[in-house]
Amino acid sequence: MRYPASHFIFATCASLLVGCSPSEQAKAPSEAAQAFEKQLIKQFVLAKPGDVITIPAGVHPISRSLSLTADNVTIRGEGMDKSVLSFKGQIAGAEGILVSGNNFIIEDLAIEDAKGDGIKINEAENVIIRRIRTEWTNGPDEKNGAYGIYPVQTRNTLIEGSVAIAASDAGIYVGQSHNVVVRNNRAEYNVAGIEIENTQGADVYDNLATHNTGGILVFNMPNLPQPGFGTRVYNNRIIANNTENFAPEGTAVASVPAGSGVVINSNDRVEIFNNHVEDNQTANVIISSYFSAGFYTTASTADAFDPYPEGIFIYDNQFIGGGDSPDLLELQALRVAAFGINGRLPDVLWDGYVNTDKLVDGQVPAEARICVQNGTAQVVNVDGPNNYANVTTDMTAHQCALDKLPAIELDGAFFGGQ
Structure with a gap:
């Protein structure tokens, strides 16, 4: 029996692991690379308070998760494009790096092609993530x-100067945390560029979110330890987030339409101001309830969960283009029917859900309103509760102002007055 040439190529690669191109068989790590990984794992496992773990320049293959539990540890490379931890051949572990220590700093390195999340930091207090790149190079x-940079259940967290590329959920995600600053980062080609979820007190500013499915998301999800509120999104560039949604089916962000600039879902007391928001083809800003995400059921959603976005203040943003090619068929039909074949959806799209139990004389209470002071920008209420029956751009209910939120301060010696 004759075998095709590819059979012999495969057999040779499998037995010798030499002489094959990268497309045929990944090269086995050198002895030096294996020794480096072994030593690095040892440094993580045996780390003591005050240790600095250095990552030299070069691409370092890592085959299993790196786990750190000690407090007061710094991990430092020589630059996000110089010191690279490559998990392309990862065979064990759910993350690239997993950290649960307080007073933690990681800076100046890259984490590529992790099997799961790039770096996850869980239940830590005082965290600095600085000039880190997480990327899936394919x-x-x-x-x-799912996540590139992923602090969850943390308190006092700074993410700055970092880059997140091609995560199947969120490039930079902060969940169930308190007192967070996310600034001067770049997120691109993720499903969600930057996501703040069930977090209390976050400032998101001076970031670039581009070529994601959705640029910056502020979400509340049910059945989690705490609700989120008090997020400010400002001075960001949120441009052309029109990448097709590639999240696995059934995940929360799988419902985010391509072409979403800023998305607020079920979150309260959110300010969106002084941003440059441009060419997001569904809408530059979307405000929605959990009902519109398609996951709400009385059986699976805790009774205490508040699915309504309330106390939203949008002002002084620069909106350019956008809304001209919505991702969802019903929004495409709405655009044509309400605004003409060459028209576009207004800058702010709201699904129209309100908590009728809170109405006072038929009106939303002042502190729960969606207020817009943004020049000629309009809000389109698509009347989701009635299947788009009464779409309106009447701005009367939105011509209001809310008390502005205080800035997040990361004080104390650990942050050096930052």
Whole structure:
């Protein structure tokens, strides 16, 4: 029996692991690379308070998760494009790096092609993530890890100067945390560029979110330990987030339409101001309830969960283009029917859900209103509760102002007055 040439190529690669191109068989790590990984794992496991773990320049293959539990540890490379931890051949672990220590700093390195999340920091207090790059080098793919930079249940967290590329959920995600600053980062080709979820007190500013499915998301999800509120999104550039949604089916962000600039879902007391928001083809800003996400059921959603976005203040943003090619068929039909074949959806799209139990004389209470003071920008209420029956751009209910939120301060010696 004759075998095709590819059979012999495969057999040779499998037995010798030499002489094959990268497309045929990944090269086995060198002895030096294996020794480096072994030593690095040892440094993580045996780390003591005050240790600095250094990552030299070079691409370092890592085959299993790196886990750190000690407090007061710094991980430092020589630059996000110089010191690279490559998990492309990862065979064990759910993350690239997993951290649960307080007073933690990681800076100046890259984490590539992790099997799961790039770096997850869980239940830590005082965290600095600075000039870190997380990337899946194959580009957008639902098989990529969910999160690039992923602090969850943290208190006092700074993420700055970092880059997140091609995560199948969120490039930079902060969940169930308190007192957060996310600034001067770049998020691109993720499903969600930057996501703040169930977090209390966050400032998101001076970031670039581009070529994601959705640029910056502020979400509340049910059945989690705490609700989120008090997020300010300002001085960001949120441009052309029109990448097709590649999140795995059934995940929360799988419902985010391509072409979403800023998305607020079920969150309260959110300010959106002084941003440059441009060419997001569904809408530059979307305000929605959990009902519109398609996951709400009385059986699976805790009774205490508040699915309504309330106390939203949008002002002084620069909106350019956008709304001209919505992702969803019903929004495409709405655009044509309400605004003409060459028209576009207004800058702010609201699904129209309100908590009728809170109405006072038929009106939403002042503190729960959606207020817009943004020049000629309009709000389109698509009347989701009635299946788009009464779409309106009447701005009367939105011509209001709310008390502005205080700035988040990361004080104390650890942050050096930052």
